[in-house]
Amino acid sequence: MSAQPQNKQDAIAVVPYRRAYKQAFHDLNMAWLEKYFTVEPVHRHALENPESEILDGGGEIFFAVRGDDVLGTVAIRADGNGIYELTKLGVDPSAQGLGLGRLLCxxxxxxxxxxxxxxxxxxxxxxxxxxxxxxxxxxxxLMEKPIDAHYQGTDCYMEWQGR
Structure with a gap:
């Protein structure tokens, strides 16, 4: 999956988790969490331990990259029984407006x-x-927010309705 490049050097690719991108996953998400919310322990734990909190349970983390630069990230976390959460979507402010959020989702x-x-x-x-x-x-x-929602700082719960 990639965005339309203006030239070959501008090509953006969406790639799965690589250990080399672990810090980018943390930093991109902490930037928007700190800007808009109080960082909850559940956020911090997932960002500091993405392998055990997301990958080992059957989830994945994706990155939008251009060359060696990580421009955005998103995760899908498996809750079990075929239920998944889209979580931790963050795009570098310099790359916002390029459609990376859509590519990642x-x-x-x-x-x-x-x-x-x-x-x-x-x-x-x-x-x-x-x-x-x-x-x-x-x-x-938009759906009714479950009583057992994961995050205190959210006010919306949404479910995907298919393509």
Whole structure:
């Protein structure tokens, strides 16, 4: 999966997790979490331990890269029984507006479908309007927030309705 390059040097690719990108996963997500929210222990733990918190449980982390530069990231976390969470979507401010959020979310949706997932959900906040618009364009619909939601700082729960 890649964005349309203006020339070969501008090619952006979406790639799965590599240990070399672990710090970028942490830093890209901490930047937006610290800007908009109080970083909860559950966030910090997942960002510091992505292998055990996301990958080992059957999830994946994707990165939008251009050359050696990591421009964005997203994760899909497996909750079990075919239920997955789209989480930790972050794009470097210098790369926002290039469609990377959409590319990353589409990688998550493709992964979810390849795994035969039953439900794909996310938790977000209405103050993240660009993200909210993206999720709606990707056919995520607002649903009632479950009592056992993962994050205290969210006010929206959305589920993917399919393509």
């Amino acid at each position: 589409e990688a998550v949706i493709d992964y979810f479908q390849a795994k035969g997932g039953k439900r794909l959900y996310l938790e977000t906040h209405t103050k993240l309007m660009p993200a909210m618009r993206l999720y709606e364009k990707l056919n995520f619909a």
